[in-house]
Amino acid sequence: xxxxxxxxxxxxxxxxxxxxxxxxxxxxxxxxxxxxxxxxxxxxxxxxxxxxxxxxxxxxxxxxxxxxxxxxxxxxxxxxxxxxxxxxxxxxxxxxxxxxxxxxxxxxxxxxxxxxxxxxxxxxxxxxxxxxxxxxxxxxxxxxxxxxxxxxxxxxxxxxxxxxxxxxxxxxxxxxxxxxxxxxxxxxxxxxxxxxxxxxxxxxxxxxxxxxxxxxxxxxxxxxxxxxxxxxxxxxxxxxxxxxxxxxxxxxxxxxxxxxxxxxxxxxxxxxxxxxxxxxxxxxxxxxxxxxxxxxxxxxxxxxxxxxxxxxxxxxxxxxxxxxxxxxxxxxxxxxxxxxxxxxxxxxxxxxxxxxxxxxxxxxxxxxxxxxxxxxxxxxxxxxxxxxxx
Amino acid sequence: xxxxxxxxxxxxxxxxxxxxxxxxxxxxxxxxxxxxxxxxxxxxxxxxxxxxxxxxxxxxxxxxxxxxxxxxxxxxxxxxxxxxxxxxxxxxxxxxxxxxxxxxxxxxxxxxxxxxxxxxxxxxxxxxxxxxxxxxxxxxxxxxxxxxxxxxxxxxxxxxxxxxxxxxxxxxxxxxxxxxxxxxxxxxxxxxxxxxxxxxxxxxxxxxxxxxxxxxxxxxxxxxxxxxxxxxxxxxxxxxxxxxxxxxxxxxxxxxxxxxxxxxxxxxxxxxxxxxxxxxxxxxxxxxxx
Numbered sequence: 142x143x144x145x146x147x148x149x150x151x152x153x154x155x156x157x158x159x160x161x162x163x164x165x166x167x168x169x170x171x172x173x174x175x176x177x178x179x180x181x182x183x184x185x186x187x188x189x190x191x192x193x194x195x196x197x198x199x200x201x202x203x204x205x206x207x208x209x210x211x212x213x214x215x216x217x218x219x220x221x222x223x224x225x226x227x228x229x230x231x232x233x234x235x236x237x238x239x240x241x242x243x244x245x246x247x248x249x250x251x252x253x254x255x256x257x258x259x260x261x262x263x264x265x266x267x268x269x270x271x272x273x274x275x276x277x278x279x280x281x282x283x284x285x286x287x288x289x290x291x292x293x294x295x296x297x298x299x300x301x302x303x304x305x306x307x308x309x310x311x312x313x314x315x316x317x318x319x320x321x322x323x324x325x326x327x328x329x330x331x332x333x334x335x336x337x338x339x340x341x342x343x344x345x346x347x348x349x350x351x352x353x354x355x356x357x358x359x360x361x362x363x364x365x366x367x368x369x370x371x372x373x374x375x376x377x378x379x380x381x382x383x384x385x386x387x388x389x390x391x392x393x394x395x396x397x398x399x400x401x402x403x404x405x406x407x408x409x410x411x412x413x414x415x416x417x418x419x420x421x422x423x424x425x426x427x428x429x430x431x432x433x434x435x436x437x438x439x440x441x442x443x444x445x446x447x448x449x450x451x452x453x454x455x456x457x458x459x460x461x462x463x464x465x466x467x468x469x470x471x472x473x474x475x476x477x478x479x480x481x482x483x484x485x486x487x488x489x490x491x492x493x494x495x496x497x498x499x500x501x502x503x504x505x506x507x508x509x510x511x512x513x514x515x516x517x518x519x520x521x522x523x524x525x526x527x528x529x530x531x
Numbered sequence: 532x533x534x535x536x537x538x539x540x541x542x543x544x545x546x547x548x549x550x551x552x553x554x555x556x557x558x559x560x561x562x563x564x565x566x567x568x569x570x571x572x573x574x575x576x577x578x579x580x581x582x583x584x585x586x587x588x589x590x591x592x593x594x595x596x597x598x599x600x601x602x603x604x605x606x607x608x609x610x611x612x613x614x615x616x617x618x619x620x621x622x623x624x625x626x627x628x629x630x631x632x633x634x635x636x637x638x639x640x641x642x643x644x645x646x647x648x649x650x651x652x653x654x655x656x657x658x659x660x661x662x663x664x665x666x667x668x669x670x671x672x673x674x675x676x677x678x679x680x681x682x683x684x685x686x687x688x689x690x691x692x693x694x695x696x697x698x699x700x701x702x703x704x705x706x707x708x709x710x711x712x713x714x715x716x717x718x719x720x721x722x723x724x725x726x727x728x729x730x731x732x733x734x735x736x737x738x739x740x741x742x743x744x745x746x747x748x749x750x751x752x753x754x755x756x757x758x759x760x761x762x763x764x765x766x767x768x769x770x771x772x773x774x775x776x777x778x779x780x781x782x783x784x785x786x787x788x789x790x791x792x793x794x795x796x797x798x799x800x801x802x803x804x805x806x807x808x809x810x811x812x813x814x815x816x817x818x819x820x821x
Binding site for chain 1: 532536543648649658662667669748789790793
């Protein structure tokens with residue numbers, strides 16, 4: 142290299158150094174001048190088959206964040222809501238969680254799928270970041286099934302499968318006076334088996350009897366084979382623990398086969414779309430859901446959501462809303478913004494008032510004690526029957 | 532109950548047969564499995580839905596548009612994805628991989644533009660059934676089966692009795708010889724893609740009427756593919772026989788053995804056929820099956 146070249150290079154190096162120094166000092170200034178917002182992550186199915194829930198949750202989260210920020214944020218700090226796509230799949234949800242932790246979130250809200258939260262819970266404990274499941278209902282979401290101990294960092298906003306299945310089973314036997322029931326299970330979903338087991342327990346305890354089960358797979362689309370078998374069993378009630386889109390297919394096909402047996406189902410039925418897909422075919426059926434828009438205190442939220450997004454909110458929207466306010470409540474009780482302090486405060490929650498009802502956390506299971514709402518389908522409309530406990 | 536299950540099976544089997552016939556057409560000519568075939572059906576279902584909900588056209592017109600649209604998409608897919616690979620004389624495997632890519636592209640395109648929600652055509656044909664000596668026959672099912680039978684007979688006549696059919700058969704028997712003898716092979720390939728697309732569009736609308744419309748609804752084509760292999764790859768009557776066989780078998784296994792084991796039986800049948808009679812029920816002996 143020539144002499145001229147060396148001079149040129151050293152000049153360039155000096156210039157580069159100055160630019161670097163300037164950049165560092167500017168960013169340093171920025172840090173000390175304004176407080177960074179509190180980051181709260183959200184994982185939901187934003188693109189898959191069940192994106193209807195993930196998107197409703199994400200929209201509600203954005204709306205609630207704006208509301209909290211307008212009222213002064215959490216302990217004087219603004220919050221930033223970061224939604225990530227978990228695609229309703231365990232692997233994608235774990236990836237989303239890890240990426241949120243890398244971005245420095247305080248805690249993560251989501252998902253509404255037990256299969257996803259079961260996979261994330263141990264990682265949340267390892268990384269010490271609280272995870273607040275929305276409407277995931279399996280026991281294993283908060284309790285390690287191998288040891289029977291609670292996952293310290295895994296919480297949930299809604300109730301469990303065990304709980305809602307007992308509500309349904311008891312109601313079927315005592316109020317509907319059903320003597321027999323049969324179950325049609327989705328074999329790809331854990332909750333279907335749990336629901337059947339606990340529905341059976343509550344139903345038998347109140348004098349009923351199970352006459353059989355059949356199973357199918359979500360995505361098969363044609364369920365007439367199984368329905369023909371169910372019709373031959375002649376039960377008074379058919380338990381149908383499936384997601385709403387399959388519920389619609391099954392109900393329409395049952396009607397086509399001339400079956401008139403009413404169905405009962407858990408909160409996986411819960412979507413305003415269900416009535417459009419299969420309202421007439423579900424005449425006389427019952428389902429149970431998280432306490433939602435039947436509660437009068439949810440009206441302002443409902444109206445604000447419709448006004449902002451132009452679509453109907455889902456129960457998932459309320460769960461995300463309650464989750465954010467629950468985090469705010471816990472941080473304020475803890476007096477600081479820190480994942481470990483937040484966890485302790487969440488665990489000691491007593492009677493937090495959310496739109497889906499009060500939350501009091503059971504230390505042994507992290508399950509909130511609350512009620513389940515029952516709906517009756519009549520004239521292609523969902524009619525609120527009441528709130529029940531098993 | 533036995534008869535009811537056979538009726539259930541025939542109804543599902545006829546849909547498999549319709550999709551399988553489109554598969555078989557393309558296989559017979561190009562010797563590869565067109566994995567995007569089910570997704571062309573899905574696009575057809577969405578074209579009818581959009582024409583009906585956004586275009587406010589009567590349903591029969593929406594169906595015509597769907598069938599025409601799916602045919603065009605199918606023909607375009609050949610021009611965009613397959614023709615270059617074919618002209619380069621690349622291995623058949625490349626065509627199959629291109630088809631998989633096209634399948635993912637179409638699914639995501641619909642997911643992003645229309646959205647992932649489950650849709651229906653509404654009350655075009657109300658859920659009703661006719662009872663006949665303890666068996667219930669769905670009105671929609673009867674209609675579907677009728678349409679499918681007519682369509683398949685028309686396809687049989689087209690392939691067996693017309694000059695176009697003769698050209699297709701000549702090209703499928705040996706493409707080089709046919710082209711030497713003056714058959715415009717590329718034109719025939721394009722027309723076969725159009726025809727397969729028309730069948731896929733029809734199947735898509737019927738599936739949408741019977742079940743729901745959603746971006747991954749094309750995955751039913753996997754069963755149709757098994758139907759093709761069982762019946763003999765590239766053999767249209769074989770594909771129809773295979774489709775009906777699988778539909779009825781699924782219903783009987785589901786009804787009398789276990790609905791959980793149903794798919795296991797279907798795939799076991801596939802393996803058995805491949806071991807005992809690799810060319811399928813009605814197939815001729817061909818060496819390369821990609």
